[in-house]
Amino acid sequence: MKFVIQRDQLMESVQHVMKAISSRTAIPILTGLKIEAKETGIKLTGSDSDISIESFIPTEDNGIVNIEQIEAGSIIVQAKYFPDIIRKLPQKTVEIITDNHLNVTIRSGNAEFHLNGQDADEYPQLPQLHTDESFELPTDLLKDLIKQTVFAVSTVETRPILTGVNMKVEEGYLNFVATDSHRLASRRIPLESQTASITFPSVVVPGKSLTELNKILEEDQESVEVSVTENQILFRTKNLYFLSRLLDGKYPETSRLIPEQSKTIVYGQTKELLQSIDRASLLAKESKNNVVRLQTKENTVLEISSNSPEVGKVVDEVTADSIEGEDLKISFSAKYMMDALKAIENDHVKIEFTGAMRPFIIRPIDNDQILQLILPVRTY
Amino acid sequence: MKFVIQRDQLMESVQHVMKAISSRTAIPILTGLKIEAKETGIKLTGSDSDISIESFIPTEDNGIVNIEQIEAGSIIVQAKYFPDIIRKLPQKTVEIITDNHLNVTIRSGNAEFHLNGQDADEYPQLPQLHTDESFELPTDLLKDLIKQTVFAVSTVETRPILTGVNMKVEEGYLNFVATDSHRLASRRIPLESQTASITFPSVVVPGKSLTELNKILEEDQESVEVSVTENQILFRTKNLYFLSRLLDGKYPETSRLIPEQSKTIVYGQTKELLQSIDRASLLAKESKNNVVRLQTKENTVLEISSNSPEVGKVVDEVTADSIEGEDLKISFSAKYMMDALKAIENDHVKIEFTGAMRPFIIRPIDNDQILQLILPVRTY
Incomplete structure (x- = not known):
C-alpha cells in the first residue's frame, strides 16, 4: 500500500473514525484503525463493535486532487499513536507506505515514523446493510432531534432499553423519544411527502451512538441518509458511514404519561x-x-x-x-x-x-x- | 456588616483569594473565605496556612466609587458556594448584609441568598511581616522568573527542599534556581542600582506558591514589592497581599553542577x-x-x-x-x-x-x- 495525502484532510478523517475506537474492547484488533487504499480513494475505519465509522477521502473531489501515487492495499495501525503522529508532522503532505512485513512508514518532510502494523485481513468484516428502506434528513434537523432528546436517556443499566432513544414513524411524523423514567424528552418532525410513505419500524438507538454521531455530523453536509434493519441503523453522508447496533427489546409506550x-x-x-x-x-x-x-x-x-x-x-x-x-x-x-x-x-x-x-x-x-x-x- | 458593591469587581477579588483556599485543610475554618468591610474598602482573605492571599477593593479608586453604604464588620462565608453565587447573580450590583446571628444575606435584583456564616474572630490572625528589607520587581519580570524556573522543581517529597525555588542575591544579581536533581532551571536578573545594596538571605519558596502567584499577578500591575523574613515571603501589589511560608533547610549548592x-x-x-x-x-x-x-x-x-x-x-x-x-x-x-x-x-x-x-x-x-x-x- 502507498499513497501521498494532504495532512489536514487525513487528520479530519482520523478524528471522525477515532470516535468509534475504544482502548477498552474485548476484541484487541479493534484498538487499531484500518486504512484501505484504492484507486478511488482512501477509506479509514474505526469500530468498537457497537458503533462502526468509515470515513472516505476521494482521490479527486470537484477537480481537486487530494491523494497521489496510490498503490492499493490495506493495513491496521495502532489508534493510540497514529492521530498524534499525523497531527504533529512537519509538512502539509504525508506519505504512507507499507511493506510485506506489515511495517508502516509515515513520512513528512524530514520526519520518518516506522510503525508495526497489523494484517487488515484480521479486522472483522463490517456488516453490510441490505435495505431499500432509507430516507433522508437535513443534517441540521437530525442534529436538533438528537440534541433535544438524547440528554434524557437513562445512564443506569437497570432497564437497558431506556439507555437508548426511541425512533419511530407515527401518523406522518418521525418521533425521537427518550426517558429515564423521571423525565421525558421528545421531538417530532413531519415527514416530507416523498418520505411519508415509508413504513419504519420502531427502533431504539443507543444514546451514546447518537451523541457521537452528533459530534461528527457537520452542518456543511446537506443531508443524512438513514437506513434501518432489524438490529442496525446506518447514517450515511457523502463520505461518512456511521453504523450503530440497535437495542434489543420493546420501548415502553410513553404517550399515556x-x-x-x-x-x-x-x-x-x-x-x-x-x-x-x-x-x-x-x-x-x-x-x-x-x-x-x-x-x-x-x-x-x-x-x-x-x-x-x-x-x-x-x-x-x-x-x-x-x-x-x-x-x-x-x-x-x-x-x-x-x-x-x-x-x-x-x-x-x-x-x-x-x-x-x-x-x-x-x-x-x-x-x-x-x-x-x-x-x-x-x-x- | 453591610455594603453594596459592583459584582464584577467582587468576583475578581474572590477568584484571587480562592487560589489559596483548599477544601482539604486540617483547620476547618480555612475552608471559608473572610470578608471584612471598613470605611476604606472591602478586604477578602483566603488561606490554606501555607499560602495566604488578601485582596483589597478600595471604596474609591481614582474618583470612581466601587462600594457604597458601607457598615463596618466581618464574616466568614463558605468558599464552596460563595464564588458560584456571586458569578450567577442577575444584576451588576450586589448587596451583602450580615446580622448578629451570623446570617449572611446576598441580594441582587430579585435574587436573595441567605447563608450561614461563621464568626470572623475564629479566623486565624495572618502573620504581619516586619521587615525593612523589601525590594521592587517589575511584574512581568517576576512572572518570567517564575515561569522559567518553577517547572523544574521536584514533585516528590523525598527531598522536600527541592520542591521549592531557590531565590538568592549573589554578585549583584537576583537568582531563581530550581532542580529536581535530574535537571536544573535558572534565571537571574541584574539588581537595579537602588536595590543592589540589599542583603537578601537565600530562601526557598514552595513551587506551588509561585505557580499560584503567577496565575494571580496581572501584567497591568506595574510592580511587585517583595519582603522576606526568616520563614515567610510577601509579594505585594497595590491591592493584593500574597504571603507564603518558606521551606526549611539548606538549598544544595548548584553552581558546581x-x-x-x-x-x-x-x-x-x-x-x-x-x-x-x-x-x-x-x-x-x-x-x-x-x-x-x-x-x-x-x-x-x-x-x-x-x-x-x-x-x-x-x-x-x-x-x-x-x-x-x-x-x-x-x-x-x-x-x-x-x-x-x-x-x-x-x-x-x-x-x-x-x-x-x-x-x-x-x-x-x-x-x-x-x-x-x-x-x-x-x-x-
Missing part, C-alpha cells in the same frame, strides 16, 4: 427561568436530587427557591409573561428543568402543570414538535 | 528543535522516561530519534545553524528538553555538551541570564 389537561399554565421567558433555577440550585449542589421549589405568586410572579439547612437558602423571583389557572406549589429536580429549558430553542416557554404531584410539560410557545416532561418531587 | 567547558556546541532554531523532539517522543509515551536520542551528522544535521520496540521507531532530522566541536550521540528525557526549550524565549538556542554522560546546558544565544541544564540518560 403525557397529561391531557392542565390546571395551571405558566408562560415565561426561557432564559430568565433557566438562570433563576440555576441560581436556586447552587446551594443544593450536594444533594443528589438538587431539588428546587416553584410557587406562583400575585401579579404573575413566580418564586423559585431552595433550602439546604446546613448551607442556607435562596429565594429568587421571576416575572412570568402570564399565569393561567390555579395557584401552584411544586418541587422538581433543577437539573432536569435546566436540561429541558435548554432544549426548548425558543425565547418563550409554556409550562403546563396538573397539580403538585403530577408530571408537567414544558414546550416552546407556538410549537408542538418539542415536548419535555418532568415528574415532580414530593416535598410538601 | 554546571560544566565549565564544552566539547560540542550546537546552535539551532528553538521552535524547530522543540517540534522535532515532540515528534520523536510520541512513540515513547508509555515509558516513564520518554527518552529520545540526538546525534550529530554531516552538514550541520542533527538526527533526533527514538525507538519503542513494541510500537515502532521515529527518525527526524533538523538542520542546525551550526555545530562546533566533537561528534556526539546522546540520550535524554524528551519532556525535560521540551520544558527547557519552552523557557528559552528566544528564536535561537545554544546547547553545550560535554560528552554523552555529562550534563548539558541550554541557553538562548547572546543571553546568559537563562540557563537550563539536563542530565543525559545512559542508553549506549
